[in-house]
Amino acid sequence: MEGMAGQKSSLTWVVNISAFLLVLLWTIPTLGLFVSSFRDRDQIASSGWWASFSASEQTGFVRTGTDDDATQVDGLYVIEGTVLEGDQELTAWGTRSREPGAFQPGETTEIEDGWQLTVNEDGSYRLTSEAPFEMRRGERIFTTTKAPANLTTANYQRVLTAEGLGRAFMNTLTVAIPATVIPILIAAFAAYALAWMQFPGRALLTAAVVGLLVVPLQVSLIPLLQMHNSIGIGKGYLGIWLAHTGFGLPLAVYLLRNYMVGLPREVIESARVDGATDFQIFRRIVLPLSFPALASFAIFQFLWVWNDLLVATVFLGNTREQLVMTGVLRELMGSKGGEWEILATSAFISIAVPLIVFFSMQRYLVRGLLAGSVKGG
Structure with missing residues (x-):
């Protein structure tokens, strides 16, 4: 009888654990749907709902200004701007799609003969050249950024x-x-x-x-x-x-x-x-x-x-x-x-x-x- 009683107790725990797991499996999708309803399109496309409570990493690119946007400073032709939007934090940048994180913020690289590009930690960039720029489209700057958790009721x-x-x-x-x-x-x-x-x-x-x-x-x-x-x-x-x-x-x-x-x-x-x-x-x-x-x-x-x-x-x-x-x-x-x-x-x-x-x-x-x-x- 003691063995039967012990076996019954073990089965009871198995049933309780199984029921808990089933409830959890049904609850997780509902929780995910609830969290996703407060996220914007970019967040949903870049990461799962479980990443909503921490900063998410995103990659993208922006284009610099063209020769029409250049100004002369101390004998150099300069194009300036920013690669960040909102509350993003720049973690790396690059000039090629295959290496979007080749450089760290604050580093400088040469992208053309005499063209020097610097992207700072605050997202501002500075493109300089000793000769006038000749480009109809801006140069691409690939960025790797971290966006803070942002839940909104706009949806x-x-x-x-x-x-x-x-x-x-x-x-x-x-x-x-x-x-x-x-x-x-x-x-x-x-x-x-x-x-x-x-x-x-x-x-x-x-x-x-x-x-x-x-x-x-x-x-x-x-x-x-x-x-x-x-x-x-x-x-x-x-x-x-x-x-x-x-x-x-x-x-x-x-x-x-x-x-x-x-x-x-x-x-x-x-x-x-x-x-x-x-x-x-x-x-x-x-x-x-x-x-x-x-x-x-x-x-x-x-x-x-x-x-x-x-x-x-x-x-x-x-x-x-x-x-x-x-x-x-x-x-x-x-x-x-x-x-x-x-x-x-x-x-x-x-x-x-x-x-x-x-x-x-x-x-x-x-x-x-x-x-x-x-x-x-």
């Missing part, structure tokens, strides 16, 4: 204003909140009836609900849209609310019915003996006790509606005034495929609300799912 300001994601955010809220509340209200009444009320055909209705769980929504999109058009709903918020309600009801009824069946029968029978009606039992006893199951379905439904693109495209439309966040992100992927900072910011804005909803209600999720999965009648 969020741009996305929430110029990119139209602010309007899409409100459109998504307008779709998601009613599309979560309506099926919960309907499913709660239906689940109570299937769990505690006696009427002919109750078993068949329960079986029909279970059967609808395996029906893919794609097969009903076009017929449902045709029905909406025939009754005058068309494409609008009412149509997409009803569509999400219909697609979410089977899971909601199944989950809530299984939970309500497991509630203490003595409490409900005592209420009936005291003269309570079914509506009073439902409102004052069953509904408060079923809150974990209601919260569980609310999480599932809200996350599904918030991340939905297919149903929104079919039942809402594709105009800029009607696009939800997933639709805007799809357009950004097509039109701004090179602007990764915009995509990272947009993506994190789109998942911020689901993360808040999940973490604020996740304690009810396990309770509701476990109770609904092991109790039935």
Whole structure:
């Protein structure tokens, strides 16, 4: 028995460590997306998000002025300027692309007959010649610089204003909140009836609900849209609310019915003996006790509606005034495929609300799912 007990303890540690590693693997990409949303394009292109908290090394080149920019100083023709921008720190420089760090700041080299080039630590350069310069394009100076960590909120300001994601955010809220509340209200009444009320055909209705769980929504999109058009709903918020309600009801009824069946029968029978009606039992006893199951379905439904693109495209439309966040992100992927900072910011804005909803209600999720999965009648 001691060996079995020890083996069980070891397995418990293995399970805990495995669960921790899985959570960590899922958390790291989210953290990377969050950090990248505060970085500019050059930082994202030059280094990974983990380098955001330290100075990053970058290489590039600038061109000196031309002969039109030269001035005479003490008998020499001089061209001056700087190779740095912003808060960069020069670590090395060169005159050839193959050796961009051949010289240290403060050193001087000869790039042409009689042309002397000096690049100082502060980024200023000085190109001198005893004879007049004859060049239409400036000489290239390759630089190796260190840029300090720089996180900015400019991406969020741009996305929430110029990119139209602010309007899409409100459109998504307008779709998601009613599309979560309506099926919960309907499913709660239906689940109570299937769990505690006696009427002919109750078993068949329960079986029909279970059967609808395996029906893919794609097969009903076009017929449902045709029905909406025939009754005058068309494409609008009412149509997409009803569509999400219909697609979410089977899971909601199944989950809530299984939970309500497991509630203490003595409490409900005592209420009936005291003269309570079914509506009073439902409102004052069953509904408060079923809150974990209601919260569980609310999480599932809200996350599904918030991340939905297919149903929104079919039942809402594709105009800029009607696009939800997933639709805007799809357009950004097509039109701004090179602007990764915009995509990272947009993506994190789109998942911020689901993360808040999940973490604020996740304690009810396990309770509701476990109770609904092991109790039935």
